[in-house]
Amino acid sequence: MNELEFLASTQLHYEIDHSMARYCTYRVGGPAKYFVSIDSVDDLVQAKAFAERFSLPTLMIGKGSNLLVADNGFEGLCIQLGKAFDFVEIDGQVVTVGAITFLPIVARQTAAAGLTGFEWAVGVPGSLGGAVRMNAGGHGSDMAANLIDVHLFDFSDGALHTLSAAELKLGYRSSSIKQTQLVLSARLRLERGEAEVAKQEISEIVQWRRSHQPGGANAGSVFANPEGTHSAKLIDECGLKGFTMGTASVSEKHANFIQATADGSADDVYRLIEHIKRVVLAETGYELRVENRLIGFD
Numbered sequence: 001m002n003e004l005e006f007l008a009s010t011q012l013h014y015e016i017d018h019s020m021a022r023y024c025t026y027r028v029g030g031p032a033k034y035f036v037s038i039d040s041v042d043d044l045v046q047a048k049a050f051a052e053r054f055s056l057p058t059l060m061i062g063k064g065s066n067l068l069v070a071d072n073g074f075e076g077l078c079i080q081l082g083k084a085f086d087f088v089e090i091d092g093q094v095v096t097v098g099a100i101t102f103l104p105i106v107a108r109q110t111a112a113a114g115l116t117g118f119e120w121a122v123g124v125p126g127s128l129g130g131a132v133r134m135n136a137g138g139h140g141s142d143m144a145a146n147l148i149d150v151h152l153f154d155f156s157d158g159a160l161h162t163l164s165a166a167e168l169k170l171g172y173r174s175s176s177i178k179q180t181q182l183v184l185s186a187r188l189r190l191e192r193g194e195a196e197v198a199k200q201e202i203s204e205i206v207q208w209r210r211s212h213q214p215g216g217a218n219a220g221s222v223f224a225n226p227e228g229t230h231s232a233k234l235i236d237e238c239g240l241k242g243f244t245m246g247t248a249s250v251s252e253k254h255a256n257f258i259q260a261t262a263d264g265s266a267d268d269v270y271r272l273i274e275h276i277k278r279v280v281l282a283e284t285g286y287e288l289r290v291e292n293r294l295i296g297f298d
């Protein structure tokens with residue numbers, strides 16, 4: 001049985017040579033050889049059997065807001081959670097969230113329920129699962145501040161696991177979640193607060209984002225901030241604001257953002273990332289760490 005025959009024999013919703021540009025906020029990048037949408041544990045088991053049978057690497061994606069996939073694409077199995085994993089359940093101060101749920105929705109729903117502590121996430125256009133993986137954060141907080149535990153499926157042993165926040169070793173924009181592990185849901189513990197106060201904070205954060213960050217095709221901060229300074233400041237000091245390579249440019253509004261162009265090239269974004277790293281190292285001595293997840297590049 002070849003790959004296509006195998007897929008056709010499963011219940012999986014799958015696509016072949018599926019453009020990743022439509023799933024990534026950079027809006028560029030090549031196709032995933034195989035793409036499946038997961039709506040049940042049974043789907044997970046079948047996806048695992050497929051990946052294993054044909055020795056395919058796996059790539060979990062959420063909302064693609066921190067991903068850059070090379071123009072040549074990804075020669076493996078890309079996995080995204082479907083509607084069954086899009087939910088917010090509030091029980092007192094404990095909030096259980098499906099991993100594909102959009103963070104701004106979690107922020108707004110918890111604020112409206114009179115819970116406080118997750119307002120910061122209104123400006124982060126990712127999924128809950130991606131946010132756990134990255135330990136996303138902002139405005140003085142991060143996922144680690146409120147996470148109780150996660151429920152995940154591990155493609156290496158085919159089992160479901162519940163891991164506590166401590167076991168995930170959440171650090172600055174990092175966690176111990178492996179490439180084979182797919183977060184399915186997470187539980188957060190928030191504080192009781194005033195809905196009107198939380199909603200006001202959300203409005204202020206939205207306003208702040210609009211005035212400080214660019215819109216368009218980008219994936220937020222490209223580089224993590226080095227200890228004691230900001231990547232945006234270093235890039236700006238090197239005179240790189242507005243610097244363009246092919247179809248990718250350093251944002252004029254925020255030097256740590258790269259803007260891609262519609263119908264542009266992921267490889268141009270990658271070349272620009274490499275250029276920024278070289279210039280910043282040569283001129284300031286700082287070695288920038290790329291925060292964006294790079295897929296399919298050497």
Ligand SMILES: Cc1cc2nc3c(=O)[nH]c(=O)nc-3n(C[C@H](O)[C@H](O)[C@H](O)COP(=O)(O)OP(=O)(O)OC[C@H]3O[C@@H](n4cnc5c(N)ncnc54)[C@H](O)[C@@H]3O)c2cc1C
Pocket residue numbers: 025059060061062063064065066067099100123124125126127128129130131132133134135136137138173177181182183184213218219220221293
């Ligand atoms: C305009 C803009 C502003 C941003 N601002 C911020 C900010 O303030 N703070 C911040 O931290 N980030 C910010 N980001 C980056 C991004 O939104 C976060 O990193 C977000 O958490 C990524 O979530 P995602 O669902 O889009 O993940 P993706 O980009 O799809 O994936 C990111 C990583 O997570 C993994 N992953 C995704 N889903 C799962 C899952 N269910 N299980 C296991 N692994 C998974 C992927 O394999 C990949 O390694 C910003 C991005 C944009 C475009």
